[in-house]
Amino acid sequence: MSAPSIPNLFGTPSRGGGTQGDRGGSSLSGLGLGLGRGRGRTRVRGGGGAGAGAGSSSGFGSTSAQAHDVTIQGTDTDAAVSRLSAVEVGYLEDPFARLFVQGPAGRRLPIINRGTYTRTTAINQIVDRFLAQTANSGGADDDSIPQTRQIVSLGAGTDTRSLRLFSSSTPHSRIAYHEIDFPAITERKQRIVRASPQLRSILSDPVSVPAEEGTETTWRSQARNNCELFCHGLDLRALAQQPDGQDSTTATASSSSSPGVTLKGLRTDVPTLLISECCLCYLDPADASAVIRWFESRIPDLGVVIYEPVKPDDPFGRMMVSNLAARRIHMPTLDVYRLPADQERRLAEAGFGQVRHMTIDKIWGRWVPHEEKARLDRLEGLDEVEEWGLLAGHYIVAWAWRSDKFQLPDGS
Amino acid sequence: MSDLDNAIAQLRACRPIPEAQVRELCHKARELLIEEGNVVTVNAPVTICGDIHGQFHDLMELFRVGGDVPDTNYLFMGDFVDRGFYSLESFLLLLCLKVRYPDRMTLIRGNHESRQITTVYGFYDECLRKYGSANVWRYCCDVFDYLALGAIVLGASNTLSPNSEAGSAAREAEEDTEIEVCNADGDIMSQFSRQEGGASRLLDPVGSALRPSATATNGIGGAADSSRNSGLGGAGAPSKTGSPGSGASGSSDGTVGNPAGAVLCVHGGLSPLIDMVDKIRLLDRKQEVPHEGAMCDLLWSDPDEIDGWGLSPRGAGFLFGADIVKVFNHRNDLSLIARAHQLVMEGFKEMFDASIVTVWSAPNYCYRCGNVAALLELSEDSSGLGILSRTNGDVNRSDGGVGGPRGVLMENDLAGLRSGPARRYRVFQAAPQDSRGMPAKKPVADYFL
Numbered sequence: 001m002s003a004p005s006i007p008n009l010f011g012t013p014s015r016g017g018g019t020q021g022d023r024g025g026s027s028l029s030g031l032g033l034g035l036g037r038g039r040g041r042t043r044v045r046g047g048g049g050a051g052a053g054a055g056s057s058s059g060f061g062s063t064s065a066q067a068h069d070v071t072i073q074g075t076d077t078d079a080a081v082s083r084l085s086a087v088e089v090g091y092l093e094d095p096f097a098r099l100f101v102q103g104p105a106g107r108r109l110p111i112i113n114r115g116t117y118t119r120t121t122a123i124n125q126i127v128d129r130f131l132a133q134t135a136n137s138g139g140a141d142d143d144s145i146p147q148t149r150q151i152v153s154l155g156a157g158t159d160t161r162s163l164r165l166f167s168s169s170t171p172h173s174r175i176a177y178h179e180i181d182f183p184a185i186t187e188r189k190q191r192i193v194r195a196s197p198q199l200r201s202i203l204s205d206p207v208s209v210p211a212e213e214g215t216e217t218t219w220r221s222q223a224r225n226n227c228e229l230f231c232h233g234l235d236l237r238a239l240a241q242q243p244d245g246q247d248s249t250t251a252t253a254s255s256s257s258s259p260g261v262t263l264k265g266l267r268t269d270v271p272t273l274l275i276s277e278c279c280l281c282y283l284d285p286a287d288a289s290a291v292i293r294w295f296e297s298r299i300p301d302l303g304v305v306i307y308e309p310v311k312p313d314d315p316f317g318r319m320m321v322s323n324l325a326a327r328r329i330h331m332p333t334l335d336v337y338r339l340p341a342d343q344e345r346r347l348a349e350a351g352f353g354q355v356r357h358m359t360i361d362k363i364w365g366r367w368v369p370h371e372e373k374a375r376l377d378r379l380e381g382l383d384e385v386e387e388w389g390l391l392a393g394h395y396i397v398a399w400a401w402r403s404d405k406f407q408l409p410d411g412s
Numbered sequence: 413m414s415d416l417d418n419a420i421a422q423l424r425a426c427r428p429i430p431e432a433q434v435r436e437l438c439h440k441a442r443e444l445l446i447e448e449g450n451v452v453t454v455n456a457p458v459t460i461c462g463d464i465h466g467q468f469h470d471l472m473e474l475f476r477v478g479g480d481v482p483d484t485n486y487l488f489m490g491d492f493v494d495r496g497f498y499s500l501e502s503f504l505l506l507l508c509l510k511v512r513y514p515d516r517m518t519l520i521r522g523n524h525e526s527r528q529i530t531t532v533y534g535f536y537d538e539c540l541r542k543y544g545s546a547n548v549w550r551y552c553c554d555v556f557d558y559l560a561l562g563a564i565v566l567g568a569s570n571t572l573s574p575n576s577e578a579g580s581a582a583r584e585a586e587e588d589t590e591i592e593v594c595n596a597d598g599d600i601m602s603q604f605s606r607q608e609g610g611a612s613r614l615l616d617p618v619g620s621a622l623r624p625s626a627t628a629t630n631g632i633g634g635a636a637d638s639s640r641n642s643g644l645g646g647a648g649a650p651s652k653t654g655s656p657g658s659g660a661s662g663s664s665d666g667t668v669g670n671p672a673g674a675v676l677c678v679h680g681g682l683s684p685l686i687d688m689v690d691k692i693r694l695l696d697r698k699q700e701v702p703h704e705g706a707m708c709d710l711l712w713s714d715p716d717e718i719d720g721w722g723l724s725p726r727g728a729g730f731l732f733g734a735d736i737v738k739v740f741n742h743r744n745d746l747s748l749i750a751r752a753h754q755l756v757m758e759g760f761k762e763m764f765d766a767s768i769v770t771v772w773s774a775p776n777y778c779y780r781c782g783n784v785a786a787l788l789e790l791s792e793d794s795s796g797l798g799i800l801s802r803t804n805g806d807v808n809r810s811d812g813g814v815g816g817p818r819g820v821l822m823e824n825d826l827a828g829l830r831s832g833p834a835r836r837y838r839v840f841q842a843a844p845q846d847s848r849g850m851p852a853k854k855p856v857a858d859y860f861l
Contacts, residue, residue: 075861078861079860079861082858082860082861108858109532109533109858110532112858112860115860116860119860278860278861309859309860314782315757315781315782315783316757316780316781316782316783317782318782319776319779319780319781319782320780320782320859323779323780323859324859329861377727378727380532381529381532381726381727381728382725382726382727383523383524383529383533383726385714385725385726385754386754386755386756387755387777387778387780387781390755390781391780391859395860
């Protein structure tokens with residue numbers, strides 16, 4: 001039996017065996033040229049080598065710390081490939097995912113696609129709540145003048161959330177979206193924005209923000225409805241050096257030998273949501289705490305969302321830590337915040353009055369509507385039911401807020 | 413024949429055999445399998461294994477722990493391929509052994525022995541990578557279509573055979589031992605007795621390290637819990653086996669060593685369309701696994717803590733509850749259903765008063781899950797009654813094959829339970845990394861980063 005005549009167990013027209021390898025390739029194979037099918041099959045799965053250029057182009061030396069930085073930057077490629085896989089199978093809608101992956105997309109297994117979907121929609125829901133609650137009121141003393149809202153994405157990498165918000169069919173307005181990542185990553189993103197007509201239709205030509213002093217390189221770009229994107233090329237550990245707002249002011253004023261990080265364009269007087277999607281977990285726990293404190297000490301109306309692995313101590317968790325170590329990926333915060341309760345305590349101790357958390361498998365169970373689950377099940381059968389429970393049970397979304405201007409969702 | 417032995421030797425070294433040889437092997441295998449019924453009859457003693465999933469080195473570990481072929485009589489409950497890196501070598505080795513020792517090797521079909529699933533979960537890609545074309549994948553898929561859908565084990569004993577593997581702590585198998593759990597070296601980790609009310613004797617508390625506690629609520633593969641909950645010899649329960657008048661379960665006399673009821677082996681589970689084992693025999697199995705229907709259900713369904721039938725989260729097959737299993741076992745004179753299909757961290761899990769057990773034989777599944785694996789040994793009844801008294805899973809017994817109302821069943825539950833075969837589980841871990849020879853460039857398991 002040849003591949004194209006494989007009966008589809010799950011009854012989806014989009015999943016005939018013959019189309020699988022052609023995904024992301026040219027449409028030539030659709031013309032019935034016999035060549036397309038066989039060759040399309042020989043794609044590389046995993047995509048581990050796909051975007052390695054981002055890391056290797058920086059020409060780092062060989063110290064282990066720098067090597068680890070490059071490895072961590074590589075995780076962005078991993079995430080971008082996963083996102084594209086979920087988009088191409090139909091889990092997510094994201095017209096921009098393709099732009100940030102070089103070469104053919106590696107198709108991920110269903111369990112990874114579902115996880116990518118769940119983490120994305122979970123954070124979407126929290127972001128949507130934040131935006132909805134900060135949409136109208138600009139503070140009582142300001143009459144009805146609408147106010148800017150800020151989203152700060154730590155280690156944003158090639159994440160497309162800002163682009164999706166700017167082009168959403170339900171238009172959002174007055175979002176200042178700040179992305180922070182290594183300069184190598186933000187520079188690459190700038191190049192992609194410049195070169196892509198698709199992106200230039202929603203973003204103005206990126207403008208570099210002159211660096212007065214300090215270590216950051218920033219570019220900014222305008223979007224519709226008074227939205228704006230800021231990309232800060234910056235090692236987050238620089239923020240950790242000057243965690244407290246007051247110290248920062250004096251430091252900037254008094255000393256040019258220890259230049260301050262200012263995150264140009266960032267305001268401290270508007271509601272702000274801080275997002276760390278598998279980012280702070282790569283920092284030393286003290287640095288990770290200091291980064292949160294940097295924002296917490298400056299911005300009164302602040303919410304935070306953290307997505308990280310948990311539970312390194314059960315058999316699955318031990319294997320996860322060991323497998324990641326084999327890829328030279330180490331998550332220092334996982335050593336400290338081992339359980340979901342530790343993540344809650346972490347955020348409570350960071351100064352947030354309201355703290356919630358859910359594991360990814362619970363989010364899948366409770367936040368994804370029944371009809372949506374049915375739709376996803378039709379996309380591809382998931383035979384990895386038990387494995388899904390294990391994997392998704394080892395990732396957590398924890399969120400917290402301190403504001404009288406907005407509330408984030410409850411964890412149920 | 414020496415060609416076959418050469419192929420076996422080559423595959424044991426985890427080296428693929430040439431395409432022409434695969435073609436010949438698959439042809440021979442099909443000739444063999446076409447003669448088998450949908451439900452194969454297997455006589456105890458037999459060692460029952462669950463999912464393998466291309467984890468070749470762990471399959472070698474399984475043979476080390478369970479004994480080599482043909483010394484040990486094996487029954488593999490499907491899912492030989494997909495997920496692991498060596499689906500090809502694993503399946504072809506099992507197939508070679510089947511052709512070489514047809515009476516010592518039983519292979520039944522899992523839901524991954526399917527064209528559709530193997531294109532998603534890795535076997536197709538692996539064949540393409542290793543041979544440059546899909547021919548070998550096609551040969552293998554054609555064999556899949558001929559694999560039996562289930563097996564009936566006859567003549568399993570109520571008592572365990574002596575644990576020949578037991579090391580320094582070697583001990584006579586207790587006559588009343590119902591469940592024994594051993595580690596990979598054959599040391600007894602725990603025993604559960606029929607007479608002692610299922611009280612466990614943990615001989616090696618350290619052995620608990622072998623059993624990851626991720627699903628702690630299930631206890632030791634569920635075995636401890638199920639014995640405890642089943643009321644095995646609990647207050648008021650009769651001692652020894654069999655309650656009077658429960659001839660339906662084939663355990664009317666209580667002598668130790670009597671053959672237990674038959675054991676049905678199937679990859680997934682039951683189907684609402686199948687109330688009798690004989691109905692499985694009537695299916696036309698020689699096809700790709702259908703999207704729905706009885707054949708699909710047998711390969712896809714899962715037991716669950718529900719009443720009756722439920723929708724499966726897998727999108728194929730059904731969930732079925734304890735009541736379904738008990739009615740089915742009673743009606744078909746089964747003492748146990750052995751199935752695979754679901755990852756269990758402890759390697760095995762008995763459910764529903766030990767009327768059904770899940771056996772999982774892929775340790776550290778997908779090189780990611782951190783679980784242990786198990787195989788299930790059923791020993792041979794020495795009285796010789798078992799095989800004679802049963803006709804190949806033929807079911808019209810004292811109740812005429814009509815399932816009684818639940819009230820009656822509840823009485824018979826105990827009887828069925830107490831006549832259940834003695835079960836020895838051998839629990840083992842993944843083969844050591846250094847023996848794995850994993851390709852250096854191979855990406856390890858995916859996580860969310």
